[in-house]
Amino acid sequence: MLRVALSQLTTHYRRFVAIGLAVMLSVMFLASTLMVGASTNASLGASIGEAYRKADLVATSKNGEPFTQAAVDAAVSSPAVADSYAERSTYVTFQAGGGEQFGRLRNAAPASLEGAVLSSGSMPSQALEAAVDVKTAGHLGLTVGSTLELHGAGPVKNAKVTITGLIQATNDPFSSSAAQLLASETVLNAVQDAGAGYTGLQFALKPGEDVSAAKDYISHRMEAAGAVSPVVETAQEKVTSTVAMLSAGQDQLTVVLLAFAGVAILVSTLVVANTFSVLVAQRTRELALLRCLGAGRSQIRGSVMLEALVVGFVSSVLGVLAATGLMTALIAWAKSQPEQAFATLAVPPSAIIAGLVAGTLLTVVAALVPAKAATAVAPLAALRPADDASVRNRRGKLRLVIGLLALLGGAGLLAYGSLNVALPVALLGGAASFVGILLCSSLFIPPVVALAGRLAAPAGVPGRLAAVNATRNPARTSATAAALLIGVTLVSLMMTGAATSRQAFNDTLAENYPVDLSAQTAVDGTADPSQAVDRIKTLDGVSAAVLLQAVGTLKDEATPDGRGTIYALPAADAGSVLRDINLKPSPGVVYLPEDSVAGRASIGTTGGDVSLESKVLRTRNVPAFVEASSIASAALPETPGMVWVKLDDAVSADRVQAIQKEIASALGIPERTVSGAAIERVTFNSIIDVLLLVVTGLLGVAVVIALIGVANTLSLSVLERTRENSLLRALGLTKGQLRGMLAIEAVLVAGVSALLGAGMGIVYGWLGAQATLGGVATVVPAVPWLQLLAVFGVAVVAGLLASVIPARRAARLSPVEGLATA
Numbered sequence: 001m002l003r004v005a006l007s008q009l010t011t012h013y014r015r016f017v018a019i020g021l022a023v024m025l026s027v028m029f030l031a032s033t034l035m036v037g038a039s040t041n042a043s044l045g046a047s048i049g050e051a052y053r054k055a056d057l058v059a060t061s062k063n064g065e066p067f068t069q070a071a072v073d074a075a076v077s078s079p080a081v082a083d084s085y086a087e088r089s090t091y092v093t094f095q096a097g098g099g100e101q102f103g104r105l106r107n108a109a110p111a112s113l114e115g116a117v118l119s120s121g122s123m124p125s126q127a128l129e130a131a132v133d134v135k136t137a138g139h140l141g142l143t144v145g146s147t148l149e150l151h152g153a154g155p156v157k158n159a160k161v162t163i164t165g166l167i168q169a170t171n172d173p174f175s176s177s178a179a180q181l182l183a184s185e186t187v188l189n190a191v192q193d194a195g196a197g198y199t200g201l202q203f204a205l206k207p208g209e210d211v212s213a214a215k216d217y218i219s220h221r222m223e224a225a226g227a228v229s230p231v232v233e234t235a236q237e238k239v240t241s242t243v244a245m246l247s248a249g250q251d252q253l254t255v256v257l258l259a260f261a262g263v264a265i266l267v268s269t270l271v272v273a274n275t276f277s278v279l280v281a282q283r284t285r286e287l288a289l290l291r292c293l294g295a296g297r298s299q300i301r302g303s304v305m306l307e308a309l310v311v312g313f314v315s316s317v318l319g320v321l322a323a324t325g326l327m328t329a330l331i332a333w334a335k336s337q338p339e340q341a342f343a344t345l346a347v348p349p350s351a352i353i354a355g356l357v358a359g360t361l362l363t364v365v366a367a368l369v370p371a372k373a374a375t376a377v378a379p380l381a382a383l384r385p386a387d388d389a390s391v392r393n394r395r396g397k398l399r400l401v402i403g404l405l406a407l408l409g410g411a412g413l414l415a416y417g418s419l420n421v422a423l424p425v426a427l428l429g430g431a432a433s434f435v436g437i438l439l440c441s442s443l444f445i446p447p448v449v450a451l452a453g454r455l456a457a458p459a460g461v462p463g464r465l466a467a468v469n470a471t472r473n474p475a476r477t478s479a480t481a482a483a484l485l486i487g488v489t490l491v492s493l494m495m496t497g498a499a500t501s502r503q504a505f506n507d508t509l510a511e512n513y514p515v516d517l518s519a520q521t522a523v524d525g526t527a528d529p530s531q532a533v534d535r536i537k538t539l540d541g542v543s544a545a546v547l548l549q550a551v552g553t554l555k556d557e558a559t560p561d562g563r564g565t566i567y568a569l570p571a572a573d574a575g576s577v578l579r580d581i582n583l584k585p586s587p588g589v590v591y592l593p594e595d596s597v598a599g600r601a602s603i604g605t606t607g608g609d610v611s612l613e614s615k616v617l618r619t620r621n622v623p624a625f626v627e628a629s630s631i632a633s634a635a636l637p638e639t640p641g642m643v644w645v646k647l648d649d650a651v652s653a654d655r656v657q658a659i660q661k662e663i664a665s666a667l668g669i670p671e672r673t674v675s676g677a678a679i680e681r682v683t684f685n686s687i688i689d690v691l692l693l694v695v696t697g698l699l700g701v702a703v704v705i706a707l708i709g710v711a712n713t714l715s716l717s718v719l720e721r722t723r724e725n726s727l728l729r730a731l732g733l734t735k736g737q738l739r740g741m742l743a744i745e746a747v748l749v750a751g752v753s754a755l756l757g758a759g760m761g762i763v764y765g766w767l768g769a770q771a772t773l774g775g776v777a778t779v780v781p782a783v784p785w786l787q788l789l790a791v792f793g794v795a796v797v798a799g800l801l802a803s804v805i806p807a808r809r810a811a812r813l814s815p816v817e818g819l820a821t822a
Helices: 002-011 013-045 069-076 134-140 185-191 211-224 235-246 252-282 284-292 297-335 349-374 394-419 423-439 441-459 461-472 474-512 529-537 571-577 653-667 678-720 722-730 735-773 785-802 804-812 815-819
Strands: 057-061 081-087 089-096 099-107 118-121 129-133 147-151 158-167 179-183 200-205 230-234 517-520 542-554 565-569 589-592 600-605 608-616 625-627 642-647
Touching: 013 297, 013 349, 057 211, 057 235, 069 081, 069 200, 069 211, 089 185, 099 134, 099 185, 099 653, 129 134, 129 147, 134 158, 134 179, 134 653, 147 185, 158 179, 158 185, 179 185, 200 211, 211 230, 230 235, 297 349, 394 423, 394 735, 423 441, 423 474, 423 735, 441 461, 441 474, 441 735, 461 735, 474 735, 474 785, 517 653, 529 542, 529 642, 529 653, 542 571, 542 625, 565 571, 571 642, 589 600, 642 653, 653 678, 722 735, 735 785, 735 804, 785 804
Parallel strands: 099 179, 129 158, 565 625, 589 608
Antiparallel strands: 057 200, 057 230, 081 200, 089 099, 089 147, 118 158, 129 179, 147 158, 517 642, 542 565, 542 600, 542 642, 589 625, 600 608
């Protein structure tokens, strides 16, 4: 039987091409998904974790308090530490580019731990030397050799430094809004408050040191030296905790990626099992003949298993290689985009091992079930046609019962997981319910195809025959539709999930950063605020701008930072300038920043005190404000107003910095006073774009898997009907009518599968996004109708193309030869 199996692989290799492609693409999908997780972590490490990417351990204070010199000395004296970096940082101002600029200054780290990458020149090594990022240098016209006078709050308050080098601009969204400066300890001592302390520590461990033991030792030493709540983590743990901080203390990113991996495994199992089952079932008579010639049941099963093992392993190797190539291309494209240059490729061993094992194992398991069914009956009985599973026999009833139980139970788990934001439960429920739908597909797909067949009635005899074929052999129709149903459901799920997740991310960003840029007007009246706003509105990249007058002050200092000025926002301008579409200022309400005191607020105005209801927002990025009609008094004298600016969605980080400078020029104020979250928004959106870009690449793989599956089942279905088609030819059906009948049947099955798959994908995608992000954002379904319409068109065209080759083969076969086929 070994020779029989090898002979099948060499002689009938074309028979295994389709299944090999299905396995390869399924493994490619799985391996790509796992590579997404590793690449995402690597990309986050290159953006959020850029500053400590070279460190083995990172120590920070849980409550934000800086570390003292004693705590630093205690930590670096650990015997496991080979090198260390105690970071000091402060904010400074300096004159450059025609105005006052704002920057973040930190001390340079040892070469082994310095996260900044030198672009030109040299790192500062002497007193009164500094390096600046290339983006700021280009923006302000600075070069190596330029001098800057830095101003701070330290004992000397200023330091004149010489630029010795230019470093690459940071991708860290928390630091990208200000100029980045590196300098020596001498410069920090001059411009930073005495005793300001250290913001964090980084450690490079000696080779072979136990990381866990080093973490405990350093943490205990720092606590003994007086450090309050030190947190010692690896660089990757620091990235993960930072991402968790951004998502309300939950590591949603890891959960999302695990969900994609789970979906990939499920889809791979279904597609490969369906395709290989059809292929082996087609050989039932051939296997039965071998049994008649003396082969035992175990030999037959062993022969099929060997074929599956070889095909699965070879296809899995090709799938892993294809996944690596796909991810390499996607990351290379992402890196070519200026806003996504931090995208980093990572190919973990788990992706390679999981791809090889899953592909091989799934192929073997998929072949085992039909092989066992083929050998479960007597050889002579197997040579005769077998009844398909239907509600009229025991096999069909059992399948129906199992399917209904899986569907109802899975739907309940899916609903529970979505309502309670329990992704593992929702994932299990979604998988179970979808398997239940597939098991019950022979009950609803053929009737729906037959109903759709009425649309083919104008095609005459071929159209009526195509509609009848759907109900005459429900099992065959269901098998043909299953592959495309799986693929379209998956694609629609991911498209809807991605669109819904992106909408949830955007809504959360809009809630936290409702205003892109803001600035107070000049106190000395050098520029007319109204004319300045009109000028700002004409700037490239500006969507809207509005002037807010200061109309009152909070008498009880209800805001957390003591800012008591109340600004008036005209209702007509609120919708155009605010990012948060749910923030609609109402008359009689004062809106306070996060952590303010709720209740009624007493406001002093030029016309007397006013008492208004207060509403506390979920953001600290806007000052207190009211709808303009809430306070009818005149603006406060000698109190500057405020300008709010909304930018275009597609504006780049470089353009944001240029707009800040232009706004400062229009208002006659220092550039550093133009604040806002526009750069943070752009950087965060770039990170989200990288994630969705990779997921979108996986959608292409899912589509191809589905097309391979439907082509397999349609081709085998036509081969099964050789005698049937020849009889129709003998009764007068022309070659053109036969091709038309098969084409219409394929289009009907593909169209119904695409519609059903798109509908299920929308539901699964929305519930999946709710189960994943419901705890940190309001999840509202976002359906990408144009994308789903494109998927429907591709599915219908694919069904039509899949019927071309077998239809030509059927039409070229003479009726006599076809009727003589065994």
